[in-house]
Amino acid sequence: MENLPNCPKCQSSYTYEDGSMYVCPECAYEWSIADSQEQESGLVVKDANGNLLQDGDTVTVIKDLKVKGAPKDLKQGTRVKNIRLVEGDHNIDCKIDGFGAMKLKSEFVKKI
Numbered sequence: 001m002e003n004l005p006n007c008p009k010c011q012s013s014y015t016y017e018d019g020s021m022y023v024c025p026e027c028a029y030e031w032s033i034a035d036s037q038e039q040e041s042g043l044v045v046k047d048a049n050g051n052l053l054q055d056g057d058t059v060t061v062i063k064d065l066k067v068k069g070a071p072k073d074l075k076q077g078t079r080v081k082n083i084r085l086v087e088g089d090h091n092i093d094c095k096i097d098g099f100g101a102m103k104l105k106s107e108f109v110k111k112i
C-alpha cells in the first residue's frame with residue numbers, strides 16, 4: 001500500500017487518491033497532491049549556528065572531518081560551494097575539490 005498523508009482537516013488516515021487530488025472520505029475535504037508533495041520537499045536544514053541553509057549556498061566546514069574512503073581528512077575551513085539540500089542524516093550534497101561528490105552533515109558547516 002502507498003503511504004498516503006492523513007487528512008489535514010480531520011487527521012483521518014482513510015484518505016485516498018482521486019486523479020491529481022487526495023480525498024478524505026470522512027470530512028469530504030479534497031486537496032491537491034502536487035501541493036502536498038511541494039510541502040514535503042520543503043526541507044529545513046540549519047547550519048551549526050542555526051541559520052537556514054538553501055540550495056546553492058556556500059558554507060565552510062567548522063571542524064576536521066574524516067571522509068570515508070578518502071586518504072585525508074576534510075579540513076576545518078574548507079569552503080564548499082553550491083550545496084544541495086537532501087533528506088537524511090547527511091543532509092548536504094556537494095562537490096569538494098580533491099574529494100569529489102560527497103555528503104555532509106549540516107551541523108558541521110556554517111554559512112558564509
Ligand SMILES: [Zn+2]
Pocket residue numbers: 007008009010011012024025026027028029
Ligand atoms: Zn478529513
